[in-house]
Amino acid sequence: MAAKKDDGTDPEQGIWSRRSFLSMAGWGAVLSSLGIGTLAWGRMMYPRVLFEEQMAYKVGFPNEYAPNKVSDKWIKAYRFWLIRTPDRFIALSAVCTHLGCTPRYLATEDKFKCPCHGSGFRGLQSGVAGLNFEGPAPRPLERFKITLAEDGQIFIDKSVVFRQDKGEWDEPGASLSYIA
Ligand code: FES
CATH class of the missing domain: 1.20.5 (Single alpha-helices involved in coiled-coils or other helix-helix interfaces)
Structure with missing residues (x-):
């Protein structure tokens, strides 16, 4: 060693x-x-x-919504109005097409009015709910896809959007035909 x-x-x-x-x-x-x-x-x-934001929802059965009414039940949670006309349902986006504020539905004037810069959109009785007619909004409010789920509930899919200025409001899914 x-x-x-x-x-x-x-x-x-x-x-x-x-x-x-x-x-x-x-x-x-x-x-x-x-x-x-x-x-x-x-x-x-x-x-x-x-x-990730949830984009699709069941929002209840058609008979839970009164005819000829704009329901703001889903405004806070999902930011759309569910509109029931005499013969159909429409899911109308509550995002102003100007700069994204949330308009309010004024039932007495039957219009959607944006509080930020004054844009106005046609209401239920016009037959073209969501069409812009005053203020700086460059185009109508968007619609979301609306169908009936297998269990009979109204199903809204916000990942599918229909724009009036692109001629999409007459496409299947832009409204839900329904007569009680
Ligand atoms: S964000 Fe609605 S009018 Fe400007």
């Missing part, structure tokens, strides 16, 4: 004596577990979750 040098290092093991190697390995383990812990904490604090 070789004698130790004056500085105490073992010539057979060089400067990496067994003790210093074990000490370094220990520190490595501590640091890597700290790193893993930090990563786990980061994942916990910032989970990779996508918060």
Whole structure:
């Protein structure tokens, strides 16, 4: 066995004596577990979750809505009016086509009026609910796809939009034909 040098290092093991190697390995383990812990904490604090808006809803049975009425039941939750004319249902978007404010339905004047810059859209009795006629809005309000679900409830799909200025209001799904 070789004698130790004056500085105490073992010539057979060089400067990496067994003790210093074990000490370094220990520190490595501590640091890597700290790193893993930090990563786990980061994942916990910032989970990779996508918060996607729900786009389709069942909104009850047709006979729950009075004929010739604009229902604002879904304005707060889903931002559309459910309109029942004498022979059909329409899901009309409550997003102003000017800059996106939420208009109000004024029943006495039968129109949708935007509080931000004064755009007005035709109401139920006009036969063209949502058509822009005053203010800066460049086009009518949009309609959402409306059908009947298998269980007979009205089904709204906001991912499918119908625009009057593109001639889409007469397409299937732009309104739901219904006579009680
Ligand atoms: S956002 Fe409606 S008129 Fe401007």
